[in-house]
Amino acid sequence: MIRRVAVIAVKPARGEKGGAERLYEGLVSSLHSDGVTADLINIVSDESSFEAIEETYLRVYDLDLSSYDGVISTKAPSYLIRHTNHICYLIHTMRVFYDMFDNEFPQPTKELMKQRELILNLDSAALSYPRTKKIFVIGNEVKNRLLKYNQLESKVLYPALPSDNFRRGSFQYIFTLSRLHRWKRVDLIIKAMKYVDRPLTLKIAGTGEDETWFRELADGDKRITFLGHVSDEDLIDLYANALVVPFVPKMEDFGYITIEAFRSCKPVITCTDSGEPAYIVREGESGFICPPEPEAIASKIEYLYDNQERAKKMGIQAKESINHITWENVSEKLLSALGANR
């Protein structure tokens, strides 16, 4: 009988609130029902140095959650937990040692190579049966990575939206929301605007470390507005009245933006190398998947402006395509993997 479930959340020491934090809220509240109590256990992860990473790994390893009937780990290194009934709903491992390693360290030292090996070994061992009974992942990107680097099989389980007040309004402008980080490639959209020859504006919501760079790139283009941090209500309005939502990150693991845009009946333009959005968007049906080039993105934006009826139809199809993504579905699968009678 599963009565008490612990979800281990990993929070960065320097708090950038992103999709993962919203995922924890939705997950815990959907688990927390029908005779099941779910607690969120927060682990602060300092990734500023390898020593700090080692210590975080050790802290999770030493964490005693034996008073819970089941444990769900999420990000690295929460799956280091030692518990007899442990499953993992993997958001991501430490990508700097995985797919981002080559980007970040073009000429790695021997020591770095050794550190990478250690992390991969630990992750693989901790996520293997029986330490981890089953692995769910938030998307195909994570699934493929896990198979490639850790030789581990997993099941894709899309997380749902924590709140669902999104609505369809008019079709007026280009809107994107993102942490302003180079990995999110907002620069691609800003550059694409140079090729857009239609009376359209671009609204960019979000903050981040690379904001200055993006602003410089916009180069005073009056069609482009940086909105900074926006409230939840404003966000819903911004989605509701957009013509299209370009979302073109590099190898995004999941990206709530796609789901939020679809909920608001908006087509999404994404790129072939954008990761999960390229799995969720269906070419020509709920948006477009184009090469990561400004001209390509611009031509799709112009196409949607010229064919607004098509844009509206795609938006409706987009919404229908994600109807099956609900928190009830997620928590039901997780609890049944923990062995709850449902």
Added chain:
Amino acid sequence: MSDNFRETNYPEVDIDKIMEQIREEVTRRRGERNKSSHNDEPVRHEKAFIDASEIMTIISSAESIADISLMTPKMLQFSGLTRRLAVFTGKKILYLSTFITAKQRSFNITIIHALRTITDTLTRLGNDIFLRIKNETDDNIEPLKKDIGSINTRQTDMSSTLEGLTGSQAETAALLKLLKNGQAETGNILQNLMNEQAETASSLGSIRKEQAETGNILQNLMNEQAETSSALGSIRKEQAETISSIEGLRKEQHTQLEEIGKNMEQIKSIVNNDDGSLEALYVSFEEKFRGSRENIKERVKEYLPYIKEVNAGTSDLPVLDIGCGRGEWLELLKDEGLIARGVDKNSIFVSQCSELGLDVTNEDIFVYINKLPDKSLGAVTGFHIIEHLPFVQWIKLLDETVRVLNVGGVAIFETPNPQNVSVGSYSFYMDPTHRKPLPSQMIKFIAEARGLSSVKILELHPNPEAGNKSGSDTDKRFNEHFYGPQDYAVIGYKR
């Protein structure tokens, strides 16, 4: 980095072993961190033993002068002959003093020896104790150091958390701003609420007052109710008593009724037995007060025209005289050749009439008339009988009269006229069997109401003693009231 980067055979990875290595590494690093953090303090060399050298130096210096009076001073302050003389003198004195200081010397040496022994023993003891304490302390210090290590780790974690908190502090500040705005609005709302509350409170106050008053009224009502219920209680008691007494009374009544019944039976038998004597009494009463037979016969002649007018008195439609008495009227009719019958309850009158050859029946008038067929009579008469009947029987007599009269037949009833003051207040009551005087207009009205037509009042028999009929109005009115008609007849027809 190639895709087949990982050659490691991870199932052979011993995660617990790796984690223990990490733990050692972390612990070691923490240890170093701890050491380096204390570098600014002077290095302390451990003094494991008690240092007795100072004590020993003191003892040695004491020993050097313990051999008192064995050496003379060098007398270096002097020189030449003086010094030699001083040394000589010193030696002499010393020599002499040795005899005195010998004991002192031996005491000094013994004491110093004793001091040396004590110092040695103390040093040895002290070192033993110190070593033992040191060993124990070392055992205790190790875990403490470990604890400090983990505290440092936590401190590091906390500082990273703090950094995170600093980030969110900005957000919090923005939120706080919003909250403050909200607070101001809330303040206004609160003010309004407080005002409303004040109003509510005052109205509550008056409601409470009313409540209190209502409470008092209620209390009074309750008291009254209590009194009422106690009163009710006593009423019930009384009621019960009354009921029982009523039942008693009923019983008594019943017994009395039975007795009365018995008495009645006796009275009836007496009356029946005395019937003859009473009849005789009334006969003699009539003889005295009604008037002479001739006088009466003369008077009733008045009615003959009414009988003849309707052709009554035939064998088909005879005349019936109710309460015929001595039969003066029947005799007159017989004389006139008219057929008439009489009925009277008084057997003496009936036997007198029979002796005169009149057709008279001795029977109760109602029993008699009840047996007569409808429309079988030409006329019904009754002289001075209706004032003897109760009102209901008088009605009944009228109804029966209307029934038995043939169409066109006449009914004549004579009675004393109370409009004559003397009759109404005096002579009416001469007959003890009279019930009450009957005004003519009342009798006329009832006769019409029960079905007689063309009803008229015939005033009869004014007082022959009436005074002057002419004179003043007052005289006339006086005469009317005191000497007017003493009797009247109501005459009606069946149509």
